[in-house]
Amino acid sequence: MAMYVQQLETFIRVAEEGSFGWAANTLFISTPAVVQQISLFEEHCGVTLFKRSNRGVQLTPTGQALYEDGKKIIALSNQALARAQQIEEDSKETLQIGTSPIFRARVLIDTMTMAREDGLPLKFEIPNLVAELSQMNNNFDLLGQKCDLLEAIYCDIAWQGQCQFYELFQTPLGVAVNHHHPLAGQTSVTIKDLAPYTITLSIPGVASQLDALRTDILREIPHATIHDAETIGQDTIALSEVQPYIFITQKIFQDNHPNLVTIPLETPYTLPYGLIYSNTPSQPVRDLLAYIDDHREALIKKWVS
Structure with missing residues (x-):
């Protein structure tokens, strides 16, 4: 369960893999699905995140900034969710x-x-x-x-x-x-x-x-x-x-x-x-x-x- 949009995680994975296809393999989804998610994410944000070429993709300066902050967002989100779940678990009677x-x-x-x-x-x-x-x-x-x-x-x-x-x-x-x-x-x-x-x-x-x-x-x-x-x-x-x-x-x-x-x-x-x-x-x-x-x-x- 994630507290952030799935497109952010897909964006991070593409940035790290340098390829829509390789990212798709690690996410266990199709390449067209990854391409569509990134296109929708760029449209939603109103920015261009990748330079596309036959050799793969490369982060734009805007994409690089979002990549660095996005990893922090995911880490903080996961920590917040883990804390909330632990509080819920601790409140249960044994x-x-x-x-x-x-x-x-x-x-x-x-x-x-x-x-x-x-x-x-x-x-x-x-x-x-x-x-x-x-x-x-x-x-x-x-x-x-x-x-x-x-x-x-x-x-x-x-x-x-x-x-x-x-x-x-x-x-x-x-x-x-x-x-x-x-x-x-x-x-x-x-x-x-x-x-x-x-x-x-x-x-x-x-x-x-x-x-x-x-x-x-x-x-x-x-x-x-x-x-x-x-x-x-x-x-x-x-x-x-x-x-x-x-x-x-x-x-x-x-x-x-x-x-x-x-x-x-x-x-x-x-x-x-x-x-x-x-x-x-x-x-x-x-x-x-x-x-x-x-x-x-x-x-x-x-x-x-």
């Missing part, structure tokens, strides 16, 4: 997006891209919180302090009252196993298929749907071996990577554990997936949530297909 291998930002990354393209007056930062977000447990002290939004499933029992939640969609349950596991080749599994194996499942009292699944497992497999996971992190995932454990997960988290095969589990239970944020959200958080609400279908399309 949102900090939390992300890690466990709390991976998926929809939020797409949201940031779309919001920038639409000119939403917000800046986004991604602080380094890999250590703090290495486990899926109570990370609420970070909200509103070190980050404003996290993307995760919502634990409706354990997290009740400790944060607010914006639901994007429901995500079905699945199981994750290593590539050598006997179930790895199946397109789906039932609860009874899990009978011979140790099942890694969140401890009771975390999410009502997982508690309901636990009840179904114990009803269909009375002597089921369940490994209760107090938190979900890379160490929990590693159990299934090196042992024939069954890890209860969701399809959307398969990028969290690429060394495991994620298989749909035939069960009616789903978990809410979306954004968690402070009980006292800032205005920028509310503004972004309103934007997401308006563009929700487009933002979640690739994740629910």
Whole structure:
């Protein structure tokens, strides 16, 4: 974007190249277009800027003066525009997006891209919180302090009252196993298929749907071996990577554990997936949530297909 007429830049380029044709090449336009721009510029200014000959063009004394001042005009114009844009950027509120291998930002990354393209007056930062977000447990002290939004499933029992939640969609349950596991080749599994194996499942009292699944497992497999996971992190995932454990997960988290095969589990239970944020959200958080609400279908399309 330029704050000066395009003909001035074309004039500068012709003066420096000494030829309409060479200037056209650097401007990626045709030679006749350059000739026309210069003719119109001379007519508009009421002066002759070039001496034309078969060997090219040469600045007239008038052209030389305009060339020297024109370069200053362009430089000052670019500096003024850069300062104005920086002031505009500095005036935007900043949102900090939390992300890690466990709390991976998926929809939020797409949201940031779309919001920038639409000119939403917000800046986004991604602080380094890999250590703090290495486990899926109570990370609420970070909200509103070190980050404003996290993307995760919502634990409706354990997290009740400790944060607010914006639901994007429901995500079905699945199981994750290593590539050598006997179930790895199946397109789906039932609860009874899990009978011979140790099942890694969140401890009771975390999410009502997982508690309901636990009840179904114990009803269909009375002597089921369940490994209760107090938190979900890379160490929990590693159990299934090196042992024939069954890890209860969701399809959307398969990028969290690429060394495991994620298989749909035939069960009616789903978990809410979306954004968690402070009980006292800032205005920028509310503004972004309103934007997401308006563009929700487009933002979640690739994740629910």
